[in-house]
Amino acid sequence: MTKFRIFISFEKEEAWLREMAQKGWRFTGRGTFLEDYQFEKAEPRDLNIRVDYRYIPADSDFSEYLQLLADSGWNHIYGGNTGAKYFASASGDAEEELFSDNASKAGRYRRQSKNAAICFLIFFPLMLYTFRDLIMTLLRNPGELFRNPSLLWNDVHIIAGLAFLANLVIVGLWLYSAIGSYLEGKKLKAKG
Amino acid sequence: MAEKRNKLLPLTETTFYILLALRKPGHGYQIMQTVEELSGGGVRIAAGTMYGALENLSKQKLIAATPSDDPRRKTFQITALGAEVLDLDLGRLRQMIEAARKEGAES
Numbered sequence: 001m002t003k004f005r006i007f008i009s010f011e012k013e014e015a016w017l018r019e020m021a022q023k024g025w026r027f028t029g030r031g032t033f034l035e036d037y038q039f040e041k042a043e044p045r046d047l048n049i050r051v052d053y054r055y056i057p058a059d060s061d062f063s064e065y066l067q068l069l070a071d072s073g074w075n076h077i078y079g080g081n082t083g084a085k086y087f088a089s090a091s092g093d094a095e096e097e098l099f100s101d102n103a104s105k106a107g108r109y110r111r112q113s114k115n116a117a118i119c120f121l122i123f124f125p126l127m128l129y130t131f132r133d134l135i136m137t138l139l140r141n142p143g144e145l146f147r148n149p150s151l152l153w154n155d156v157h158i159i160a161g162l163a164f165l166a167n168l169v170i171v172g173l174w175l176y177s178a179i180g181s182y183l184e185g186k187k188l189k190a191k192g
Numbered sequence: 193m194a195e196k197r198n199k200l201l202p203l204t205e206t207t208f209y210i211l212l213a214l215r216k217p218g219h220g221y222q223i224m225q226t227v228e229e230l231s232g233g234g235v236r237i238a239a240g241t242m243y244g245a246l247e248n249l250s251k252q253k254l255i256a257a258t259p260s261d262d263p264r265r266k267t268f269q270i271t272a273l274g275a276e277v278l279d280l281d282l283g284r285l286r287q288m289i290e291a292a293r294k295e296g297a298e299s
Contacts, residue, residue: 052240064266065243071221071265072239098240101206107244 001025001039006173008180010051010108017086021047027086029078048089049077050098053112056081074098083115102191109185116177123174127167134160200252203281206245209235210255211270211278217258219265220246249274 007013017027017037026042027049052069056062062081069076069087073096079085089096099105128135203211206227213226220242228236237245246268249255254274260267270278 050240054244061266064264067264068220068243069239071219072224072242074239097238100236100238100241101204103204104238104241104244108240 001041002031003037003039004034005037008177008184010053010112014050017049018047021045021049027077029086030084046092046094048092048094048096050074050087050089050096051108052079052085052087052098053083053108053115054085055083055111055115102188106185106188109181109188113178113181113185116174116181120171120174120178123167124171127164127171131160131164131167134164198280200254200277201281202284203277205231205235206237206241207249207254208278208281210237210242210245210249211274214255214268214270214274217260217267217269219260219262219267221265223268 005013005016007016020027020039021042022044024042024044025039026047028038028040030037056065059081066076073090074087075090077086077088087098099108209227209231210223212230213223218226220239223246224237224239224242246255246266250257250268253271254277255268256271258267258269
């Protein structure tokens with residue numbers, strides 16, 4: 001089963017994955033393109049799933065990282081060198097977390113914020129450039145479009161328009177994640 | 193150089209115990225166990241926090257990777273700089289305890 005969710009809060013994401021496991025849906029991974037959540041039917045059980053977010057470029061470092069987590073009782077469910085990595089507690093201890101102080105909890109949000117900000121800063125100008133004709137048409141004479149919306153429905157514009165909307169949503173989500181994660185991290189850091 | 197060292201002080205509880213544990217070489221999970229032991233069970237460092245701390249301390253050159261016969265686990269040891277910083281922090285803690293004793297605040 002596939003589900004679409006967008007989380008800024010790691011805590012809420014973790015709680016949701018756990019709820020799904022309690023309902024008999026075992027989390028298996030994320031889709032590579034749309035980043036959807038994938039589940040398999042399983043026996044309902046209480047599964048303590050936690051998320052780490054970091055970039056570990058070298059494969060040797062990454063396998064040492066997985067080893068450290070495995071030694072500490074965390075089974076790797078999903079996630080590679082970049083972005084989010086998902087682990088299930090082997091001990092079944094419901095309270096067990098991946099981070100034991102607020103500074104490192106804030107670090108997780110800081111890394112997520114930085115990654116989203118980089119994506120936004122690369123793709124936003126690229127989007128403006130790609131859709132410059134459409135954007136100029138929209139900006140030049142918005143009144144004309146209101147009077148005659150069929151201008152947007154001619155073959156060229158409708159495809160460009162849909163692509164533009166899709167891009168706008170993705171770029172907007174990155175900006176939302178960059179700011180939201182930054183604020184979450186700041187809140188945690190202030191707690192000390 | 194002295195300024196750079198002072199910037200690292202005071203050490204957080206986590207950093208203090210990791211440096212103390214790494215006076216002997218050890219890998220991540222060993223350090224977690226040693227720290228728990230040394231702190232009488234009071235300081236339990238979670239795995240993600242430990243990984244980040246080892247990365248940071250390596251960047252600050254307070255610890256360094258050391259060769260070991262375990263290819264699956266990275267082993268670390270305290271550096272000369274790390275030992276010096278730990279010593280400075282111990283001096284700072286001693287000073288605090290001494291001050292408290294003088295004031296009769298020590299139980």
